[in-house]
Amino acid sequence: MKIAIFGTGYVGLVSAVCLAEKGNIVYCIDKDLQKIEMLKNGESPIYEPGLDVLLEKNRDKIFPTIEAQEAIIEADVIIIAVGTPFDGQKIDLTYISQAAIEIGKALRNSKRYRTIVVKSTVIPGTTENLVMPLILEHSQKAIDQIGFCMNPEFLREGKAIEDFNNPDRIVLGVTSKKASQQMLKLYSGFSNAVMVLTNPTSAEMIKYTANSFLALTISFSNEIARICETLTGVDSEVIFHGVALDKRISPIIDGRLIRPELTAYLKAGCGFGGSCFPKDVKALASFEKQRNVEGALLSGLIRINDSQVEHVFNMGIKNHKKKVSRIAVLGTAFKPDTDDIRESPGIKIIQLALDNNMKVNVQDYIASENTRGKFNGQIEIHKYPLDAVKNSDIVFITTAWEKYLKISDADFEANLKRDAIVVDTRSIYKKRPAKKWRIRIGVGK
Ligand code: UGA
Numbered sequence: 001m002k003i004a005i006f007g008t009g010y011v012g013l014v015s016a017v018c019l020a021e022k023g024n025i026v027y028c029i030d031k032d033l034q035k036i037e038m039l040k041n042g043e044s045p046i047y048e049p050g051l052d053v054l055l056e057k058n059r060d061k062i063f064p065t066i067e068a069q070e071a072i073i074e075a076d077v078i079i080i081a082v083g084t085p086f087d088g089q090k091i092d093l094t095y096i097s098q099a100a101i102e103i104g105k106a107l108r109n110s111k112r113y114r115t116i117v118v119k120s121t122v123i124p125g126t127t128e129n130l131v132m133p134l135i136l137e138h139s140q141k142a143i144d145q146i147g148f149c150m151n152p153e154f155l156r157e158g159k160a161i162e163d164f165n166n167p168d169r170i171v172l173g174v175t176s177k178k179a180s181q182q183m184l185k186l187y188s189g190f191s192n193a194v195m196v197l198t199n200p201t202s203a204e205m206i207k208y209t210a211n212s213f214l215a216l217t218i219s220f221s222n223e224i225a226r227i228c229e230t231l232t233g234v235d236s237e238v239i240f241h242g243v244a245l246d247k248r249i250s251p252i253i254d255g256r257l258i259r260p261e262l263t264a265y266l267k268a269g270c271g272f273g274g275s276c277f278p279k280d281v282k283a284l285a286s287f288e289k290q291r292n293v294e295g296a297l298l299s300g301l302i303r304i305n306d307s308q309v310e311h312v313f314n315m316g317i318k319n320h321k322k323k324v325s326r327i328a329v330l331g332t333a334f335k336p337d338t339d340d341i342r343e344s345p346g347i348k349i350i351q352l353a354l355d356n357n358m359k360v361n362v363q364d365y366i367a368s369e370n371t372r373g374k375f376n377g378q379i380e381i382h383k384y385p386l387d388a389v390k391n392s393d394i395v396f397i398t399t400a401w402e403k404y405l406k407i408s409d410a411d412f413e414a415n416l417k418r419d420a421i422v423v424d425t426r427s428i429y430k431k432r433p434a435k436k437w438r439i440r441i442g443v444g445k
Helices: 010-021 033-040 051-057 068-074 094-107 126-139 160-165 177-186 200-229 236-244 261-265 277-290 297-319 345-355 368-375 385-389 409-415
Strands: 002-006 025-029 062-065 077-080 114-118 146-150 169-174 194-198 326-330 359-363 380-382 394-397 421-424 440-442
Touching: 002 010, 002 068, 002 094, 010 025, 010 051, 010 062, 010 160, 025 068, 033 062, 051 160, 062 068, 068 094, 077 094, 077 177, 094 114, 094 126, 114 126, 114 177, 126 146, 126 200, 146 177, 146 200, 169 177, 169 200, 194 200, 200 236, 200 261, 200 277, 200 297, 277 297, 297 345, 297 394, 297 421, 297 440, 326 345, 326 385, 345 359, 345 368, 359 368, 359 385, 368 380, 380 385, 385 409
Parallel strands: 002 025, 002 077, 025 062, 077 114, 114 146, 169 194, 326 359, 326 394, 359 380, 394 421, 421 440
Antiparallel strands: 146 169
């Protein structure tokens, strides 16, 4: 099939390379000429493991362009994967509207049936009440001449290629049988996935609910962890272990205990970050309000998350006997295997320390450059974690980079200041006996 994709961000580009890998011809449309030039040279404008390899391998099937019209006319399926930034009150649908208008205009003189797919995360009702009317108006076509589909993505940063190629479900919110047939053809190579055929508004709601549910699990864990911290000898890890063994959560199948990946979110830490959970939960909470729905959980989970970094920061400060003048932040990526620092707990801890006139040593394996750009000379960035640790009063471990586990206790100890404290916000060292460390604080203990 021929596919045109609006937006060469994380969702658009991952979809493009994976669909090209399945044999499709893909036009990548973006207004950003620099990005298009990079893609033409086979370079990826974003970091995502495996993306550059697939980009290079499928160069003959991927056509980056700033000329939307030509690509739209060529394509059987047109995917909208542009950004939907959150301005604090609501998501901004400007790019979605612009893409819809452009698609509509380009289709005006074409008779071929095409399906327009909304892949961007948009609030419920956007496809049916904004995208469809704009495209129909500008193309001057009737609803039976164009197919529409809301097809949310469920890609984790750092594992996006793997997730695209091995989807657990493919949600297709379609407006007609013809559109669903075209979409099923597009995804015919992904045989293991369960197809959820529904309407566009339900598909939009599935996406928000999925992210809010995972975010809720994290905030719930952090709230329980705060209670555990007030109790002597109670470790939230033990509590969550005991809870997760409920056979309705971890069933025993053929004598084997199945531990669902969801239980990894049932864990105390420094809160969730990234470009999705914070934005999506806030957008849904604001939509809830707009619909006059009285709710408490969405706003509550945001409140817990917004205060968790400060909670963790204060745990370190309160436990240090002297005035804290310098901290180390190990990990500024919001999670491992990404250079994304958006809403990252590590970044928020740096800001808190700077606001309190502390000096900050920072180390990350791939997010250092993004971090440098954000703090512009206010922090000291180190290549190796132990160099960042050296003269710091408190060391916050804020990203669960596997490489941190390779640091031996002896090396860690040798580089720590005599009265330094380590706040292991990700519990990465939980398997190492704490007595070897002078003071190591875990969240939820
Ligand atoms: C999330 C969802 O997991 C994807 O399904 C969704 O498609 C994506 O948002 C999106 O809307 O685009 P992502 O933000 O990349 O993907 O990352 P996650 O791996 O889910 O991490 C989100 C937060 O949960 C992070 O702060 C991370 O530290 C935390 N997390 C993640 C945990 O606490 N435990 C885990 O086991 C995994």
